[in-house]
Amino acid sequence: xxxxxxxxxxxxxxxxxxxxxxxxxxxxxxxxxxxxxxxxxxxxxxxxxxxxxxxxxxxxxxxxxxxxxxxxxxxxxxxxxxxxxxxxxxxxxxxxxxxxxxxxxxxxxxxxxxxxxxxxxxxxxxxxxxxxxxxxxxxxxxxxxxxxxxxxxxxxxxxxxxxxxxxxxxxxxxxxxxxxxxxxxxxxxxxxxxxxxxxxxxxxxxxxxxxxxxxxxxxxxxxxxxxxxxxxxxxxxxxxxxxxxxxxxxxxxxxxxxxxxxxxxxxxxxxxxxxxxxxxxxxxxxxxxxxxxxxxxxxxxxxxxxxxxxxxxxxxxxxxxxxxxxxxxxxxxxxxxxxxxxxxxxxxxxxxxxxxxxxxxxxxxxxxxxxxxxxxxxxxxxxxxxxxxx
Amino acid sequence: xxxxxxxxxxxxxxxxxxxxxxxxxxxxxxxxxxxxxxxxxxxxxxxxxxxxxxxxxxxxxxxxxxxxxxxxxxxxxxxxxxxxxxxxxxxxxxxxxxxxxxxxxxxxxxxxxxxxxxxxxxxxxxxxxxxxxxxxxxxxxxxxxxxxxxxxxxxxxxxxxxxxxxxxxxxxxxxxxxxxxxxxxxxxxxxxxxxxxxxxxxxxxxxxxxxxxxxxxxxxxxxxxxxxxxxxxxxxxxxxxxxxxxxxxxxxxxxxxxxxxxxxxxxxxxxxxxxxxxxxxxxxxxxxxxxxxxxxxxxxxxxxxxxxxxxxxxxxxxxxxxxxxxxxxxxxxxxxxxxxxxxxxxxxxxxxxxxxxxxxxxxxxxxxxxxxxxxxxxxxxxxxxxxxxxxxxxxxx
Numbered sequence: 001x002x003x004x005x006x007x008x009x010x011x012x013x014x015x016x017x018x019x020x021x022x023x024x025x026x027x028x029x030x031x032x033x034x035x036x037x038x039x040x041x042x043x044x045x046x047x048x049x050x051x052x053x054x055x056x057x058x059x060x061x062x063x064x065x066x067x068x069x070x071x072x073x074x075x076x077x078x079x080x081x082x083x084x085x086x087x088x089x090x091x092x093x094x095x096x097x098x099x100x101x102x103x104x105x106x107x108x109x110x111x112x113x114x115x116x117x118x119x120x121x122x123x124x125x126x127x128x129x130x131x132x133x134x135x136x137x138x139x140x141x142x143x144x145x146x147x148x149x150x151x152x153x154x155x156x157x158x159x160x161x162x163x164x165x166x167x168x169x170x171x172x173x174x175x176x177x178x179x180x181x182x183x184x185x186x187x188x189x190x191x192x193x194x195x196x197x198x199x200x201x202x203x204x205x206x207x208x209x210x211x212x213x214x215x216x217x218x219x220x221x222x223x224x225x226x227x228x229x230x231x232x233x234x235x236x237x238x239x240x241x242x243x244x245x246x247x248x249x250x251x252x253x254x255x256x257x258x259x260x261x262x263x264x265x266x267x268x269x270x271x272x273x274x275x276x277x278x279x280x281x282x283x284x285x286x287x288x289x290x291x292x293x294x295x296x297x298x299x300x301x302x303x304x305x306x307x308x309x310x311x312x313x314x315x316x317x318x319x320x321x322x323x324x325x326x327x328x329x330x331x332x333x334x335x336x337x338x339x340x341x342x343x344x345x346x347x348x349x350x351x352x353x354x355x356x357x358x359x360x361x362x363x364x365x366x367x368x369x370x371x372x373x374x375x376x377x378x379x380x381x382x383x384x385x386x387x388x389x390x
Numbered sequence: 391x392x393x394x395x396x397x398x399x400x401x402x403x404x405x406x407x408x409x410x411x412x413x414x415x416x417x418x419x420x421x422x423x424x425x426x427x428x429x430x431x432x433x434x435x436x437x438x439x440x441x442x443x444x445x446x447x448x449x450x451x452x453x454x455x456x457x458x459x460x461x462x463x464x465x466x467x468x469x470x471x472x473x474x475x476x477x478x479x480x481x482x483x484x485x486x487x488x489x490x491x492x493x494x495x496x497x498x499x500x501x502x503x504x505x506x507x508x509x510x511x512x513x514x515x516x517x518x519x520x521x522x523x524x525x526x527x528x529x530x531x532x533x534x535x536x537x538x539x540x541x542x543x544x545x546x547x548x549x550x551x552x553x554x555x556x557x558x559x560x561x562x563x564x565x566x567x568x569x570x571x572x573x574x575x576x577x578x579x580x581x582x583x584x585x586x587x588x589x590x591x592x593x594x595x596x597x598x599x600x601x602x603x604x605x606x607x608x609x610x611x612x613x614x615x616x617x618x619x620x621x622x623x624x625x626x627x628x629x630x631x632x633x634x635x636x637x638x639x640x641x642x643x644x645x646x647x648x649x650x651x652x653x654x655x656x657x658x659x660x661x662x663x664x665x666x667x668x669x670x671x672x673x674x675x676x677x678x679x680x681x682x683x684x685x686x687x688x689x690x691x692x693x694x695x696x697x698x699x700x701x702x703x704x705x706x707x708x709x710x711x712x713x714x715x716x717x718x719x720x721x722x723x724x725x726x727x728x729x730x731x732x733x734x735x736x737x738x739x740x741x742x743x744x745x746x747x748x749x750x751x752x753x754x755x756x757x758x759x760x761x762x763x764x765x766x767x768x769x770x771x772x773x774x775x776x777x778x779x780x781x782x783x784x785x786x787x
Contacts, residue, residue: 034539036544037545037587038540038581038585038587041586042587045536045538049535052535070544071495071544072539072540074493075492075493075526078491079528079536082490082491083534142468142469145469319574321551321552324552330497
């Protein structure tokens with residue numbers, strides 16, 4: 001039976017159902033039930049304090065509970081791990097063995113494994129190098145990043161001393177690195193060592209697109225207007241665009257600069273180059289891609305303009321924001337690639353700002369796994385006449 | 391026995407409330423950039439006059455807040471700034487007491503000048519509330535135990551922008567007020583300090599605004615005044631009732647300040663107002679009082695402004711007449727601190743000019759620490775606290 005208690009938090013009084021349990025399960029469930037706008041917070045706070053009282057023996061349970069927790073609940077649980085671990089560390093009671101077991105168990109999600117790793121290393125500093133040595137292919141992005149970072153430092157030392165062993169080391173690390181800053185560092189070194197690579201392709205940018213436009217976006221209305229490409233792709237259709245212009249699909253090729261070029265340029269399609277500078281205008285870009293298997297993916301976009309994008313007809317991201325900067329992986333939409341043919345559509349809107357820095361009207365798009373690694377795809381968009389104006 | 395317990399609890403509660411002069415939030419007590427601390431240091435360098443210097447795990451524009459012998463500050467670290475820190479140091483020794491970390495749940499894309507630890511935390515001596523530019527809102531007790539947590543992006547998914555958010559939470563009684571004006575869902579909300587639940591929430595115009603609300607006292611009650619690009623609007627912090635509003639053209643970086651029944655609002659034309667019960671009287675406007683990133687300060691009957699290029703102006707609060715202008719070296723992002731009869735003005739490259747706070751310009755000292763400073767200085771415990779990109783400096787004995 002649920003008991004009720006008066007909880008004094010700050011100087012306010014809140015009545016919440018008492019959550020007491022000899023087992024962490026009900027407490028974890030209460031914490032994971034936190035809802036929007038703070039709903040469930042009072043009960044979660046009480047459960048949190050009860051949970052922490054259980055001490056280090058429940059650390060594996062709390063860490064495991066993070067696996068499928070919402071982002072908000074995961075942060076509640078993270079705080080519980082830290083509070084428990086901090087006290088246990090001070091009392092020299094941090095359970096290093098169970099933490100290490102958790103770190104090594106790749107069935108668990110990356111963030112709690114990383115959290116376990118960090119507290120383990122505080123108790124046992126030698127565990128860091130010992131564990132990272134086997135984590136170059138770790139499914140957790142933070143552990144993998146640090147493992148790559150360690151090896152990169154060795155490669156950099158070889159590179160600086162002009163040791164020939166640097167080249168194979170960079171080549172090996174290219175297969176492990178996933179974060180774009182590490183990948184670009186490696187690509188730049190390979191370039192200097194006489195082994196240039198196609199970084200644009202390596203990062204998974206789509207470089208051949210069918211594009212159409214401009215449609216109207218005066219007063220920002222186009223962002224919310226469903227133009228024909230959003231209702232279905234017909235690459236042979238003709239549509240009426242802005243100011244009555246007759247529009248047809250054409251082919252556009254994205255930039256493939258050198259490895260050391262600004263990452264914002266990789267895979268960039270610049271609409272100013274295609275249809276000339278426009279204000280209050282909307283463009284669409286479409287790509288058909290084939291995947292050999294069904295798999296979850298992240299579609300990552302960089303653009304200085306308002307964008308919406310769809311995977312197989314399902315909108316996976318939108319943001320109505322103009323000229324506040326562009327960077328790689330700025331926008332992330334999550335979806336699932338089917339085995340076989342898939343369709344990617346992006347809408348890129350230009351507003352009517354007249355400042356010189358508001359000229360940019362472009363996008364870059366790549367398809368990745370959750371770590372940021374390129375997903376193998378084949379672009380099968382039918383060949384079209386060039387979209388670029390002569 | 392029960393009476394004794396209640397008495398002990400009340401005594402403890404009062405003791406933990408924090409001394410009147412403890413730094414509480416953005417720009418110190420009540421967010422005004424003013425401290426009643428005395429005997430503050432005037433001269434120092436990176437080797438002389440430091441009580442301690444503590445390394446930070448990452449960048450932050452947030453100023454530290456100090457209460458009950460503890461210094462709280464936020465930082466962000468890791469790939470794409472996805473790790474958010476709330477840190478607690480001992481005010482006397484600089485020893486790190488705890489570091490609680492959270493994973494960013496909102497976008498971390500921002501202009502390179504700012505970062506995810508841009509909003510300053512607040513403390514009432516008993517708990518510390520930290521808001522990050524990712525929309526993650528955390529309340530911890532003084533020992534680092536979680537009181538509650540909110541993902542405001544989880545609650546309102548379009549919150550955020552690609553430049554970064556910076557408005558700091560403010561505390562009125564037991565209500566934490568947050569103002570998130572951005573390209574997505576924009577609002578000002580009163581949040582229960584005890585539970586983190588919404589007490590009230592009002593939509594605000596969409597658009598980028600980094601300004602922190604200012605607290606304004608009238609008839610013995612505190613109002614929360616929100617400064618938007620085109621309005622200055624006061625809310626009752628408990629009920630959320632809209633009390634008054636006036637239109638204008640206001641700054642989106644520098645925040646307003648208040649004192650003696652007046653509000654001083656930065657903008658294209660720096661404007662002074664005297665709010666009445668339902669109306670707002672415009673007292674004067676002066677475009678010469680440029681603020682850039684730096685919020686103005688009202689101290690001992692004078693208004694001070696600092697521009698991004700280091701032009702310090704002192705003006706009469708009743709007329710806006712400029713009494714003196716001093717041009718300092720460097721660029722300025724930190725808001726000035728007024729305390730102990732002085733004005734402390736900190737440049738981005740670590741030059742602190744100490745000016746006499748009076749109607750006559752007088753530079754008392756210039757102190758250099760070679761580091762990058764964007765956070766506002768605060769004073770507490772007889773010391774001045776400066777937060778750089780890498781370190782927290784406690785200057786004093």
